[in-house]
Amino acid sequence: MGDTTVTTLEGREQAAAHPVAERTGPGRLRRLRTPRRPRLWFEILLIGVSYWTYSLVRNAVPEQRAEALRNADWIWRLEGQLGLAFEESVNHAVNGVTWLVIGMNYYYATLHFVVTLSVLVWLYRKHPGRYAASRLVLFTTTGIALAGYYLYLLAPPRLMRGRTSSTPSWCTRHGGRWRPAI
Helix, strand or coil: CCCCCCCCCCCCCCCCCCCHHHHCCCCHHHHHHCCCCCCHHHHHHHHHHHHHHHHHHHHHCHHHHHHHHHHHHHHHHHHHHHCCCCHHHHHHHHCCCHHHHHHHHHHHHHHHHHHHHHHHHHHHHHCHHHHHHHHHHHHHHHHHHHHHHHHCCCCCHHHCCCCCCHHHHHHHHCCCCCCCCC
């Protein structure tokens, strides 16, 4: 059937016992690519600066309530022209279902903060390499939203005359404190 050829490993070098990355040593590129837990003091500082910036922007806007209401009215009319003005009818329908109104208002007031914070803490502790990227996305989108909030003032529907919203009535009935954004 043919000649069988047997080759031996004599005279050949063995394969590297360690990955190539370990042979390169602790270089700058390797340090940058290795996921590590961010420094806690830096994270706390970042949260503090972010909250300060948020407060600065939010407190700069209340003086322009009339413009915010004009912009909101324009958007409301545009939604109506495009056939997308269904928010008020949904609010009218839902206002009679007390357990749903209370549940959704609790969600709005607390849960999205709790879930976001919980996921960030979980990522920080269990997946530090993924935490920094997730934090960057959250801070970037929040920054874009703040810029939009500052540059294009917009009142929420609950502050517009003749609009229905469950939040103020729910807070009044259940002892909550409601402070309008503008």
